[in-house]
Amino acid sequence: MMSIDSTMVDDDLSREIASHRPFLLRISRLQLGDAALAEDVVQEAILAALECRSAFNGRSTLRTWLVGILKYKVLDALRDKKKHLPCPSTGIHEEIATDDFDVLFDMQGTWREPMSVWIDPEAVAMQTDFARVLQVCLDNLPPNTARVFMLREFLEMETTEICSTTLLSSTNVRALLYRARMGLRACLDIKWIQSRDEKGGIQ
């Protein structure tokens, strides 16, 4: 595989493309669950971006443009590497059980505690802070749960497509998506509020 040598990174746009590599790699790893494959896919995406950087028209942000390229490369990798899909041997059945959220509800199925009020990240700087916390919470998800969640939210597959891609039943896909979102909410509830407290927020 080609590498990005210094002669290719010869202008500001190229350098900026390279600066998004950590973000792309993080997403790629979460989606593919295989560090080496994730590296290859990001490398391919960055090379593709460098090759056709004149096509970047500035109508979207650079990162959005790169994420679009990465999506295609990740989809290609998923098509090529069926073995990298979640499979029963990787503990997926343990992940599907959603019982661990029962503690949040009482016997009648009512939330035990009132919800805290999150500061809505309306300002751009605050959205960046939220994104940082979200990254931590995504990393905390069980791996197969994260991958199914990302098929839905990153690759924007319909659930029927997720079923055919993963060979999971629709009940199991639904359970994993529920688990992912409940897990993210619980994690964000702690970390977003902590993050605002550290910033001297009013909450």
Added chain:
Amino acid sequence: MNCREHSKLVLDALDHPLSPQDQARADEHLADCSFCQGAYRQFTIMQREIKRFFSGDVAEKEGNS
């Protein structure tokens, strides 16, 4: 309907349109339940920011975290 069922419907609705019956049941519960109103506000912020994050539409400077 209880809060647990409501949370399932609200999150399911991100992937499939709810049946009119389920939508009506969910709306009815939400109107009367302040806990679920709070959860709904959190889920709404979360989902919007998840979309923003995965589209790459977050500010460029994120540090190395």
